[in-house]
Amino acid sequence: MCLKIRKHSWSLVILTVIFLIMLLLNLKTLYVADDYVYRFVYRSPSPTAIAHPEQIKTWLIPYSMWNHYLIWNGRFVAHSIVQYFMQFNSKFPFDICSSLVYLIMILFIDKFGRHFSNKKHNPFILPLIFVFTWFYLPYFGQSVLWLSGSGNYLWMSIIYLGFILFNFKNRATDPTNITSAIILGFLTGATNENSGPAAVLIVLLFMIKRFIQEQKINLISTISVIASGIGFMIMMLSPGSQARGNIHRTWTLIQNNIAGIFKLMIGQWIWLYLLLIILVGIAIFFRKLNIDAIWAIVFFVIGHLAAVYSMAFSPEYPARTFFGGVIFLGIALFIVIYALFGEVKQPMMLASIVAAICFLVSFIPAYQDINLTYHQMQTEYQIIEKSRSKKVTVPLITMPKSQYNANYGVIALDTPPTALMNQWEAKFFQVDQISGYRTE
Template sequence: MNIQSNTFERALSSLKDIYTRTERVIDRIGDSKLKKSFLWTLTVLFCLSALLFLNILTPLISDDFAYLFIYGENIRVASIGDIVQSQINHYYQWGGRSVAHFIAQALLLLPAYFADVLNTLVYLGYALLIYFHVTGRNKASLSLFIFINLAIWFMQPVFGDTVLWLTGSANYLWCTFLILLFLLPYRFYKGGELNVAGKILVSAGLFLSGIIAGWTNENTAGAMVLIIAFFFIYYRSHKWKIPVWAVSGLLGGIIGYAILILAPGNFERAGESAFGFSVIAYRLFNCTLTFFFYSGTLILSCLVIYILYYRFPGGGRNDKLKLSIIYSIAAIAAVYAMLFSPTFPRRALFGVVTFLIVGAGILYYNLDFSQKLLRQLRLSVITIGTISFFFTFYLAAKDINTFRNIMEEREIKIEEAKRKGVASCEFERYEGSAYIHGEDPFSEELMTRHYGIKIRLKGRD
């Protein structure tokens, strides 16, 4: 027993020694602007490299084959004019996400490597926008930026569908990027006044960008409008004037959201489906189930951060709580906005998770890190999270590369079949994973049109 006790004490002493030395290194780095800048650069380059690698690996799949063509026509997209025509057709025949699908078709029109680079840069912009919504105009925090990227990687339910799959990234990553960018002036506002020319320019700019942001994604854009309304209440609690540009942006957002929701294609698809009490009750249950099932870990993490903040708050406690609650309530609203949709796919949680990360991040950023316990927790989570990332990144790359190889083998067989005059090709349907979107039931039709030969996809036994 004494031997076991001594071994445990030595192990604990070694851990404490490692932590103490690590903290000294961190303190020395924190005292040097050059070292901090180097670490920031290294971290950003690592994020860019990792995402670019996965983007390059990810091949076209499912809806990507649809948006290579003018929507509703058997003509390949060859110009911006074709994309405009495609989105007019899409608006009247399918739905109002014109901004999202314009982006998707523009990316598909570009050389693949250029689209991959753009998608990677937008991911970085998305992560940085979350960071700035958390910090406002306050001092930099590398640990916060690392936390945000780890949270995106581990907490987004289907990272591949929303960040790597080209059509999915246009609908979720790019649209959420536009929404966060549009909301940034509201987060930065501290009651200051602009001159007349500034008011006119900013108001016009926010009105137009509000239309674009509102015209992106149903539940996330709806939550965006709610966030602006809450910011107005927040401004009044500080006795700040609600600026003209803020009202102008809100009007633009509402107009854009109306254009999105009132698309004739939405009603065309909905048909005569009933919307009675039993349907509402079922969808309410389904929304709640989806939220807790796929975001339960994030909800629990947010609760832990709220408890820690209650126990170890930094300065301006009530103010930071108000800001955090704005984004957290918007996230919940984005969940129940899906009551109006017959289905709730996991990727629709992208905006929900984003707003929850911002809400929790505001409290994390304002914790009192002079407390040794908090510093130990921060270092432990970053260490374990980074190690976990490397293992899961390997799995992600393996999954994506497996499907990439499948697609390359398929294309060789398709070319061979076309040379021999064979009428069709049959392949096993790929079901996908958290890192790569699967093949949908309509993938056969889309691939048939793209490859110019009948494609059949059979389910796995």
Template structure:
């Protein structure tokens, strides 16, 4: 059996990649416009050209958010057909998978084991999957942003491995531009990416200095400078200052006490979001230590598992500097931790002890089995949510045509369909017509008032329309 898989290694690798695309595409198909998508849809439909979208984004930069890259991608995505976005977003997910794969050292060529490990980790352990991978406003900021940041890190690491390249000026200019994009994606993830690049640069400088070889190259300076420029452009935006001031108004503590309070909340969030992954990371570090791969400081400082764990910690704890963020802000930190775990598993498997092989293969096999059942169960829930949202839109459009007063009552999503793979229940309409999401629906569908009540109550009042 092993010989058969080895013989057809390339075929199985691309077969898994194809299945990965189909599975995420199905979830994208079953994710309608939700939450803030409607706020941007209202804005985007006022634009008649790309220039108008740029003007809108500049206005948001001044008033609300410094994330020009992510937020402009939101506007572009909402200006095209949703079916086109479904394909693009599925490809971005696959690109994230391959970028993580590219950052795993010591793997085999066409390593299906590593690919399956990455896929199972992303599906099972990603932070708020529905908010960060599928919802348009979230995916453009977190999934797409992480792809850009990881692309920069991947290219930078490849250049460090072969620094003496031709066309140094062109490479340096390209790295500056890519660095600006990577730095302007997401506050804490871009910062974590910059921290990781600095660690790799420091290791490169230290090793080359010992060898009495050239220690600094143009692409290193330009790439890091680009990331710094992008990061500063984002965090210094007028809109960020205004938003931070608004979010800080309810803070009970300020100064050092406030910082410690926010650090405590970060630790609580890390416990809730990453407990399983952190346990894996600790066990992997213990195993690598027992195998003698972390004997000296030189080995520790150059170990990829250790470096990505440090990036995870930096990306998480930097959030203590700002008012308490949503859980999805930890998405990039989770990606770094997943890379650390996958890298550690691959390193541990280098030594062919039966116990290690059994442990790692058994772990990934178990995760794949869990993923199968998780995927099917949540696929059904997404289909139910998609059906109910289409029913609600049909009700709104029908009432819009029949009632002069434009008042419509629709059912809320059934609570039993709630899933982490959808943002639907976290931003559902309420019985308060002044609630923010109700207001967006009213404007978008041109209805005077929209309210929503629990499905059971709606069925009693208005009769089931299934």
């Protein structure tokens, strides 16, 4: 036992450091925007429509999600997680759990890299994966640190990545595997509109490859894919989603969206594409990749493109919706990195040190911005909680400058008490109204 712990000591140290970094960032991020809405049983997006909102409890989540499904959208899996954590009077349980979920996501990427490269675990690739996610996950604050955003993007990633991993094995047709396939497939289909279906596409591509090579179809994988289709259809047929997404999807609109997405891809990920192409070329030249690994890279890149370009059919495509697409691209990249460098420790240790320095250069200003917002919001909270009046006036936070800040580009308290978040926060803190003033 001691020998096993010693063998994985570097991994434990690295994962502990990553966990503490994420915990610090989560602790410094307070409630943001939609969090105040999901504090209550969902009945309306408008605070004025609810005279006396009822605080959410675990047993009320199904009823709340049914209302949400009818009125707003069909992401009942993500928002059930959000509402579960919004029932507590402290954000601390979420901060701990979400930091752990982030580690699971990193370990999934590492697992895929090892699986397809047939290499043993290299602890010094973990920092590279972390730095990759730090620099390339879109709007890190919104998709990872914001409670509602994290529930929709970070937490959903471990469901559809688990779905892909589950389907790699040719599992026996028994009640346990059938039940697991139905549940995991259904949840994957209902995660979100683009990343979940892209994960299903990746599994289908592997199934087609196996059928061509072996003329076999695994029944468990077939059941999981069918279940995912059911979950996806239930999510997409939400009356709330249908009503809010009722636009005319003209060819002109789709063309404009495709052009905008292509521009975003070139601007954000061109160096990743070039790096992937170069590393794949080197790996093939030195025969470090077998044909199965090459197909895996191709399939994950196809999943990446599917997750990204499927948003062309949406009326809008905020950058955080490309979360899953970035993860799939990262998996393709780390399959090659493991194939080329998985067996070398010293060069990877050096690469980890360089990556850590790059991270620190980026982290320090990001943390300063997050910390400033944290203290300003703490001041808001204290003024509201200590006020003896039911009409409170608070100083507003300064405009966040970093995309690592969960409040960056997100609706927040404003000056008039009639502003949307002013009304929701008034209900959250059980006061009649909250007004704001700017100190700048």
